[in-house]
Amino acid sequence: xxxxxxxxxxxSLLCDKRKKKKMVIVDVRNFxxxxxxxxxxxxNVDLMHFHWHDTSKPGISQFNKQMRILLSNLGLTKGMLVIxxxxxxxxxxxxxxxxxxxxxxxxxxxxDGGFKEWQRKGYTVETKSNPYQHSNAENIINxxxxxxxxxxxxxxxxxxxxxxxxxxxxxxxxxxxxxxAKAGHIPNAINVDWSENIENGSFKVxxxxxxxxxxxxxxxxxxxxxxxxxxxANSYIALKMLGYKxxxxxxxxxxxxxxxxxxxxxx
Numbered sequence: 338x339x340x341x342x343x344x345x346x347x348x349s350l351l352c353d354k355r356k357k358k359k360m361v362i363v364d365v366r367n368f369x370x371x372x373x374x375x376x377x378x379x380x381n382v383d384l385m386h387f388h389w390h391d392t393s394k395p396g397i398s399q400f401n402k403q404m405r406i407l408l409s410n411l412g413l414t415k416g417m418l419v420i421x422x423x424x425x426x427x428x429x430x431x432x433x434x435x436x437x438x439x440x441x442x443x444x445x446x447x448x449d450g451g452f453k454e455w456q457r458k459g460y461t462v463e464t465k466s467n468p469y470q471h472s473n474a475e476n477i478i479n480x481x482x483x484x485x486x487x488x489x490x491x492x493x494x495x496x497x498x499x500x501x502x503x504x505x506x507x508x509x510x511x512x513x514x515x516x517x518a519k520a521g522h523i524p525n526a527i528n529v530d531w532s533e534n535i536e537n538g539s540f541k542v543x544x545x546x547x548x549x550x551x552x553x554x555x556x557x558x559x560x561x562x563x564x565x566x567x568x569x570a571n572s573y574i575a576l577k578m579l580g581y582k583x584x585x586x587x588x589x590x591x592x593x594x595x596x597x598x599x600x601x602x603x604x
Contacts, residue, residue: 412470517595521604
């Protein structure tokens with residue numbers, strides 16, 4: 338499973354008619370950007386509209402139901418390659434990759450460098466809109482890569498060795514920026530801003546990326562979170578690229594935790 342693909346390899350796939358038929362390209366930018374120009378054949382799904390701040394048992398049940406409806410618009414079939422992109426290697430396309438991984442679709446990638454890298458390489462761009470191809474794929478849920486607020490409470494109570502990575506900015510982490518009822522971060526979390534994963538719009542080369550997470554052992558469970566589970570998904574990909582096996586995204590992130598007055602907070 339390669340979670341990242343470069344523009345050269347994607348262009349080669351598009352030039353192969355047989356492989357092109359088994360591929361879906363998803364532009365996750367807003368429609369205005371998509372209409373100005375996009376990768377040939379790409380459909381538009383603005384994933385920033387699909388925040389989810391309820392990880393209670395009923396909340397996750399509804400999340401699963403609604404995301405299945407959303408993904409049915411991609412026309413997924415088993416083994417199909419799905420590629421998400423935005424203008425760079427950002428949080429929204431990463432959310433798409435994590436989402437399909439959560440639904441056990443293994444053949445999914447993020448376009449490294451995004452549309453700007455595609456344009457920089459001089460590859461073909463189109464402006465016509467492409468229709469959805471509906472499907473009824475019933476993908477199996479992979480709960481091992483999703484954390485709920487109750488799961489994190491258990492982690493804090495048991496004082497196990499799981500590491501919470503807050504991928505927000507330092508000002509959000511330390512509480513000087515307020516984006517919920519409470520400011521600060523989840524107790525014991527460490528702050529590794531997701532932007533540390535990126536250099537010139539693409540993921541850092543392995544050597545530089547390893548330095549970002551050099552203090553975190555690979556045999557430890559890791560839970561990433563941010564405000565809404567998007568930046569956390571970018572760090573999820575970065576960690577998986579480095580070979581970390583046990584990585585979860587806290588779906589509700591600070592948008593849920595910071596608005597639950599009863600939950601513990603540090604700043």
